[in-house]
Amino acid sequence: MARHFGAVVIGAGAAGLTAGIYLARARVKTLIVDEGVAGGQMVLTHAVANYPGVEETSGALLSRTMRAQAKRFGCEILTQTATRLIDLNAAPKRLEVEGEGEITADAVIIATGGRPRSLGLESEARLKGQGISYCATCDGDFFTDMEIVAIGGGNSALEEAVSLAKHASKVTIIHEFDHFQAQPWAVEAAKAEPRVEFMMAQEVMGFEGEVALEAVVVRDKQTDEVRRIPARGAFIFIGYVPTTEALQGHVTLNARGEILTDEGMATNIPGVFAAGDCRVKRYRQITTAVADGTIAALSAIEHISTR
């Protein structure tokens, strides 16, 4: 017989783990399933300095603490485990979880987050993992004393470039505009780092290297000059795409693939909620993911108790 849960949370990032903490504390039998590792994008973040109450920590440690907290309150957490939605409109809702078969739930919270956006270049795909990376925490120390580039101009790009400068001999920030989208404090921190240099208004044309990255080819948007920048590593920080492909045809998405929710994190399907970077929102941060997870869990608890 299918196992039944009060709530199933899909995704164990900041939003999903927070939802789990609130659900389990309210004694809702809760399963959190993640197709990857617990922590989501937090695991990619070298230093988190803007999570209130914690002066500075690593994304990895914050992930482990949130996971332990959810487990302590009684959440069941499955990682590296695929989920398939069978019928979210049914009561109870039906899902298939790898290794478990079909399970049912009174409420479902979707917290599938997002993943780093790629430039979409053929040479980028070919050299991914061979010098091209999207995670400073994971790969930064492979480039100790080497010259590398960081592509992007938002907070993440500048903050991660500063953390990469702890390893690399030089980090050149390549940005498509002549100004940064990052907050002034992030720009100031990057400018204060002697190993960080800047190339503004550049289009990345491609990456060169047979078996590993050797250079980045850029075009100056103001002069049209094409230049080859020698680099052993290229870190790409140009935003994110929501991970909602599996939700197509189940819940309402906008043109960018973000899940539409109301203030209570409710989707178009009663009893199905969405939280964190996978939903329509303006600011994507750990704090906002945690807030969404809290609201989604409280809404799910209300849904379950009024059924």
Ligand SMILES: Cc1cc2nc3c(=O)[nH]c(=O)nc-3n(C[C@H](O)[C@H](O)[C@H](O)COP(=O)(O)OP(=O)(O)OC[C@H]3O[C@@H](n4cnc5c(N)ncnc54)[C@H](O)[C@@H]3O)c2cc1C
């Ligand atoms: C490089 C970088 C640096 C950042 N630095 C900061 C910072 O300093 N401070 C800050 O506040 N924010 C920072 N952010 C943003 C912050 O990490 C995110 O906004 C936040 O972690 C999003 O949490 P989430 O739970 O919504 O999604 P995610 O963290 O993306 O988690 C989603 C989880 O869902 C899982 N998943 C996806 N699809 C499925 C599926 N079909 N089935 C099962 N599981 C699935 C994924 O494996 C993942 O674990 C940074 C982001 C990046 C990329």
